[in-house]
Amino acid sequence: MKRASLISVVAMAGISAIALAGCTSGDGGGDAGATRACVILPDAASSPRWETLDRKYLQEGLEAAGFEVDIQNAQGDTNKYATIADQQLTQGCGVMLLVDHQGAAVAVAEKASGEGIPVIAYDRPIEGADYYVSFDNFQVGALEGQSIVDGLEAAGKDPATAVVVYMGGDPADGNAAMFRDGAVSVMEAAGITPAAEPPGIWDGDKSATNFEQALTSLGGVVDAVWAANDTNAAGVITILDKNGLTVPVSGQDASIAGLQNVLLGKQTATVYKPVKLEADAAVETAVALLKGETPEADQELEDGTPYIAVTPVLVGPEQVKDVVDAGDADVAELCTGDVAAKCEEYGIS
Template sequence: MKNRKGLVAVATAVTLSFALAACGGRGGATEESGTAPVDGAESGASAAAGGEGTKIGIALPKKTSQNWVEAEEMFKADCAEAKLDCTIQFADGGAAEQQNQVAAMIENGVQVLIIGAVDGSQLGTQLAQAKAANIKVIAYDRMLTNTEDVDYYIAYDNFGVGQLQGEALLNGLKEKKGDKDKWTIELIAGSPDDANSLKFFDGAMDVLKPKIDDGTLTIGSGQAEFTQVSTQNWDPKNVQSRMDTILNSTYPGDEVMDGVLSPNDTLGRAAITSVEQAGKPLPVVTGQDSEDESVTWVVQEKQYSTIYKDTRALVANAVKLAIAVASGDDNPELEGVTVNETEYESTEGHPVVAYLLTPQIVTSENAAEVYANDEHRAGLVAEAQK
């Protein structure tokens, strides 16, 4: 895994305007999607020249977080604007259901598949069928693995997300627990069947491990490996149960954990709930996805940080990419999106062209600025600041 601090360094207020200029943030509500592009930003329709009638299959995973629910509505809106023939399905029944859904999309003659996988390693047969049918495959948000039959990957820079989370945890410890020079933390990782989970974890450990090695940070439970701290199905109940056990076994009496590395907001809130119920001081907790409750908690300083990955931007660029490749452009350019052709592999030795958007860290100090072009979240910030 290569160090990507160059991307992390760009994650400032300039980053947000950069991403929004490319594709628009969440704005005022529309009847169909509940969202609208920021004024002056491109919508899916603006990139749709020649795309009318293009058949696109959009396979999404389980509705495990707010951003996936939002993505569905945004795909609907952008497909309608661009007059595309889109089939959009969730696989709440798991990997087997998604296999059947993708197979049906292929049978129905889609020209492009956009796949947010339940388990990216379990679609090899279906992707081989897509390849044979000359259907372009775009891995959306999560890499598809154990196959060479992937053409493109579009996501936020997930290793960079992890680095931002690691940096936020260190900054939060200094800011909130500054009466110490050494801190005790715990680690949480995402689901092992989600290819992004290890990216998040490795990015965070790229920042945290030197501080663990020099003694600045101690992992109280000793659970430091991805296999020990991963969370099956991203289920917050699993995190809360694990944190309850760790608190009982590792933090008796007046012992406290100073910080928790959490890969997303849902799991971060589960950790916070566990600590609250134990009657202990709140640790510094990271997150991701800017979920509504966590936006409020961040502003109120109950959760230290989250990550803003504008789903509108990701969806809009995924639709533009699909339109372009369906029309025969094998190397399309997306304004404001970084292209990496070497570092993301679907299987060893098979790099996939990756289109990467840049994430942004959010704390109570910059929340109003970060969400200024996101009407819904800006409203949450204003309400929480009252």
């Protein structure tokens, strides 16, 4: 996507949020819980976005719309997830916005529904949720797969004979299968089959270990790595560096580490999911539910859950500046060490 197009999309999201805030009274009526949005984030390890971006945008959007907000993080603990939910439900919620963690949100959604509280599955699908708000996850995977195909062709490798390792996400995360399906749809069409595919995980250190074992089993030969996100990609890249290898590697989230690896040429691209767009869509959905309205959805999951899908963007070195300009990456944090020269090369300041 061209820079002007990306900026216009983000700008439109901002206009939408302002308009939403201006037309919402937030008086809610009834008990105090009817005007409270309860949010549970999953952790801070699978991606830095939950605390650095999602919390901020959800808090600002819901408060601007005139509602109380309770956002808590389960810190990767399913028991803590359940405890937070019980506390929030006791205090009262007009809507629950949940990011699942290893299935913990399923029981919470069931309990909330039993109390007549609508549930929004945010970013990750949840069985029993009333709405699902996320990026188009199949398209996220398709963009990753295309970056691998393009990277192989740029390196003069035939995708049909290339040695490609698949490093997927945690199968307990409902999005992981969608990412893989999207990536495979593109890679298989180009003739790619996985030479190795370790168990999926959202963990950089474990991905490094799993990839090193896979690389050893392949005799140290690899032509590309489909990595489901930037955290997994970073683990893979540590092993590639250790072995003096540079091959196409995919990723998503446009994390600082991911963007740095893209600029350094160690990661072919990252799929940028402008979190503000997703958060704004979730805020709009939550506000509609808090006001007793029916949100509009453009897709459905296989189980019939209404799915509000947001479009992702592929980011290579030339598009990193767009992420910075959109406010989702800090120059001082990004342009350090060896990356500083690359920032200057690509006009990032």
